[in-house]
Amino acid sequence: MRHHTIHLFRKGLRLHDNPALLAALQSSEVVYPVYILDRAFMTSVMHIGALRWHFLLQSLEDLRSSLCQLGSCLLVIQGEYESVVRDHVQKWNITQVTLDEEMEPFYKEMEANIRGLGEELGFEVLSLMGHSLYNTQRILELNGGTPPLTYKRFLRILALLGDPEVPVRNLTAEDFQRCSPPELGLAERYGVPLPTDLKIPPESISPWRGGESEGLHRLEQHLADQAKHHSLPPVSLQGQLLWREFFYTVASATPNFTKMAGNPICLQIRWYEDAERLHRWKTAQTGFPWIDAIMTQLRQEGWIHHLARHAAACFLTRGDLWISWEEGMKVFEELLLDADYSINAGNWMWLSASAFFHQYTRIFCPVRFGRRTDPEGEYIRKYLPILKNFPSKYIYEPWTASEEEQKQAGCIIGRDYPFPMVDHKEASDHNLQLMKQVREEQYRTAQLTRDDADDPMEMKLKRDLSEENLPKTKAARMTEQA
DNA sequence: TCGGAGTTGATTGT
DNA sequence: ACAATCAACTCCGA
Numbered sequence: 001m002r003h004h005t006i007h008l009f010r011k012g013l014r015l016h017d018n019p020a021l022l023a024a025l026q027s028s029e030v031v032y033p034v035y036i037l038d039r040a041f042m043t044s045v046m047h048i049g050a051l052r053w054h055f056l057l058q059s060l061e062d063l064r065s066s067l068c069q070l071g072s073c074l075l076v077i078q079g080e081y082e083s084v085v086r087d088h089v090q091k092w093n094i095t096q097v098t099l100d101e102e103m104e105p106f107y108k109e110m111e112a113n114i115r116g117l118g119e120e121l122g123f124e125v126l127s128l129m130g131h132s133l134y135n136t137q138r139i140l141e142l143n144g145g146t147p148p149l150t151y152k153r154f155l156r157i158l159a160l161l162g163d164p165e166v167p168v169r170n171l172t173a174e175d176f177q178r179c180s181p182p183e184l185g186l187a188e189r190y191g192v193p194l195p196t197d198l199k200i201p202p203e204s205i206s207p208w209r210g211g212e213s214e215g216l217h218r219l220e221q222h223l224a225d226q227a228k229h230h231s232l233p234p235v236s237l238q239g240q241l242l243w244r245e246f247f248y249t250v251a252s253a254t255p256n257f258t259k260m261a262g263n264p265i266c267l268q269i270r271w272y273e274d275a276e277r278l279h280r281w282k283t284a285q286t287g288f289p290w291i292d293a294i295m296t297q298l299r300q301e302g303w304i305h306h307l308a309r310h311a312a313a314c315f316l317t318r319g320d321l322w323i324s325w326e327e328g329m330k331v332f333e334e335l336l337l338d339a340d341y342s343i344n345a346g347n348w349m350w351l352s353a354s355a356f357f358h359q360y361t362r363i364f365c366p367v368r369f370g371r372r373t374d375p376e377g378e379y380i381r382k383y384l385p386i387l388k389n390f391p392s393k394y395i396y397e398p399w400t401a402s403e404e405e406q407k408q409a410g411c412i413i414g415r416d417y418p419f420p421m422v423d424h425k426e427a428s429d430h431n432l433q434l435m436k437q438v439r440e441e442q443y444r445t446a447q448l449t450r451d452d453a454d455d456p457m458e459m460k461l462k463r464d465l466s467e468e469n470l471p472k473t474k475a476a477r478m479t480e481q482a
Numbered sequence: 483t484c485g486g487a488g489t490t491g492a493t494t495g496t
Numbered sequence: 497a498c499a500a501t502c503a504a505c506t507c508c509g510a
Contacts, residue, residue, distance in 0.1 A: 150507065151489070239489070307490070358505045362491040369491080439505080486508090493502075 002029035002179075003096035003124070006088065008114075009035045009074075010107060012100045012130050013059045014212040015066050017167035020128040024098040025171065030180040032092060033067055035060055036085070037078045039198065045106050049334035051302040053200045055210035060192045062211025070176045073187035082113055086121070092182075094123050100130040103252040104341045133164035133241065136249040147250040149265065149356065154246045206302040208337055244343055251342035258345040260326060260354065267354040269438050271317070271324035278323050280421055281316050282331050284384075287413075287420035290370035290396055291315050293383040300383075302337035307369075310351055314364040317352035318435055320427045325352035353435065360435045363428045367396045386411050 005028040007021050013035075015021070024031050042048050048056065064074035077084050088094065097114060111127055118125045129135055139157050140147055148154040195202055222237065256262040260269070280286055284295040294308040304312070309332070315321065316328045325348035332348075333339045349355040370379070377395030381388040387398055389409040394401040399413045399420060406412050413419055 152487085153508080243489075310490080353505085357488085358507085359488075359491085361502090361504055364491070368493095436505095484510090486510105488505100488507085491502105493500105495500080496498085 003027050004030050004092060004094050005096040005098055006032045006034050006085070006092070006094050008085075008097060008099040009033065009063065010100060010110075011102055013063050014215075015063070015070075015171050016212070016216070017130070018100075018171070019130050019168045020098045020100050020126065022168050022171060022175070023126055023128060024096070025175045025179060028096065028179045030092075030182070031072070031176075032075060032088070032094075032182045032186075033072055034075045034077060034088070035063075036081055037076050037193070038081050038084075039078065041081060041106075047330060047333045048339075050201050050204040051206045051335065052337060052339070053198065054195055054205060055208070055302070055337050057192060057195060057198075057200075058210035058214075059212070062213050064192050066212065068187075070171065070173045072176045072181050074192070075182060075186055075190035076192050077190050078193070081110060082117065085114055085117055089117070089121050089123055096124045096126060098126045098128075101127040102131055103136065103248055132248050133245050134158065134161060134249075136245075136252045139249050140253050147253040148246075149250065151243070151246055154249065155242065158242070158245075206300075206337060208301065208303055210337070244340075247342040247346035250346065258326070258329065258341065260324065265355045266349055267438065267442060269324075269352075269354065269435075272322045274321070274323060277321050277421065278316075278327055280418075281312075281321060281323070281328075285418050285421075286315070286366075287399070287418040288315070288366040288396075288424075289377070289380045289384055289387055289398065289417075291366050293380045296383040298332075298335050302335060304336075309347065311364050311366065311369055313348060313351035315366055317348075318360055318431055319363045320366065320422050320424060320431070322427075322431050322434065325349060325354060328352075360439075361432060363432065366424055371396050384417070386417050 003024075005024045007024045012018060021033070042053075042056075060074065060076060064076075067074050077088065085097070089097075097118065099111065099114070101111070102108065111125070115125045117123075138161060139154070142157045142160055143153070148157060226237065250265070251257040254263065254265055260266050281291075281295065284292040284299070286292055286295075291312060294304055294312045297308070298304045298312075313325070313328055316323050317325050329344050329348040332344055336344070346356070350357045353360040371377070374380075376392045377387075377390075380395050387395060387409070390398050390401060390411065391405070391409075394405065394409075397420075398406070398409070398411065398417065401409065401413070403412075411417055
């Protein structure tokens with residue numbers, strides 16, 4: 001049967017390696033390429049900020065232009081997801097909806113709702129895995145039903161699976177010619193909106209442009225450059241892709257993955273609730289130039305280096321402020337162009353030593369860590385121009401400069417730039433003790449409750465935390481001796 | 483049960 | 497620049 005198909009673009013705004021779209025073209029008489037712009041969903045579920053709105057619209061514009069070149073078009077329909085699907089299925093006599101399978105709970109729910117509509121209105125739903133390298137379900141099975149919680153173990157399982165599948169072939173104009181494009185007039189009616197149409201502030205423009213063409217171009221550039229300087233996993237691009245896969249896999253099988261409460265892999269910590277301190281971190285007013293430069297670049301450009309993310313995250317959580325990783329995650333979600341449900345939450349748990357990473361004594365120093373790679377502080381001078389005239393020896397800790405030197409630099413600390421909001425040594429020592437305490441308490445609680453474990457995830461957690469694996473803490477050693 | 487390893491700490495010494 | 501040491505965590509595999 002030749003279908004009348006809506007292909008729903010969600011995360012994968014691309015034409016290359018798009019198995020669901022290819023399947024749509026091969027099985028249909030007419031294909032409607034649709035992006036549903038659900039503003040409430042984007043704001044209240046995806047939490048995207050202005051930079052990400054621009055990036056999204058650029059990506060849609062690029063997708064539209066590529067589809068046009070192949071003789072098709074992109075229909076950007078604004079409205080609430082389900083009602084848009086319901087209306088247009090009926091209007092266009094749709095018999096099939098195709099889409100990428102995603103692992104975020106809200107995208108899974110969306111797919112389930114579309115399937116429900118399909119049963120009600122009589123259309124088929126075809127979802128194919130397009131966003132990860134492997135079928136994460138297979139990885140879970142090979143690991144005995146639970147996600148691997150270390151990268152090494154994860155890689156061992158991938159070794160059993162072999163190389164990931166090669167991408168599906170590129171789409172051509174012939175693929176599109178074999179079925180009809182949507183009716184004339186629809187493309188004009190459902191164009192890509194401009195930022196001003198959505199009241200997105202025009203001044204917030206990142207130097208990074210969105211879109212598949214731009215992304216592929218950047219990838220090629222990177223691969224060409226990489227030929228000179230080799231790097232190996234886990235640091236290489238390949239290694240980074242596998243880290244992405246790792247967090248996708250764990251997230252897909254962990255309830256409440258983006259929260260602490262009810263998240264079985266996450267250490268339960270009573271973080272401070274301090275709106276004022278959180279605000280200072282968010283708005284680049286910590287008084288530590290290295291941290292504030294990072295937060296400024298994040299806000300202005302929507303991208304910061306991997307290690308900068310580490311430094312900022314450690315500072316907010318276990319390092320200095322003892323504020324929940326969930327708060328930091330939300331800020332990154334709003335501001336990072338590459339924010340991703342699984343990777344963002346996974347890394348925040350990592351950096352806060354809530355999961356995956358446990359060497360909590362290793363705390364980034366907000367002064368020295370940056371200075372090691374950038375002793376002149378060029379990065380700080382670029383993003384915090386108020387500090388740019390300080391001599392290099394003060395640029396990471398300008399409050400140590402004398403009054404005279406501050407005057408000379410044209411920046412008085414406490415007036416033009418804030419004093420550091422904490423004494424790093426004091427704060428990090430204190431937090432380290434808190435962390436030690438939390439862990440000792442947590443193991444004791446886990447032991448007490450491990451007998452009434454019920455669901456498999458709980459059981460695994462409790463097994464992991466059981467006596468045999470209990471670290472020799474001071475408390476445990478004392479019990480032993482007594 | 484124990485020792486080694488863990489995607490990138492800090493400090494001190496060579 | 498590189499290595500040893502610090503103080504010390506959990507996970508994994510032998």
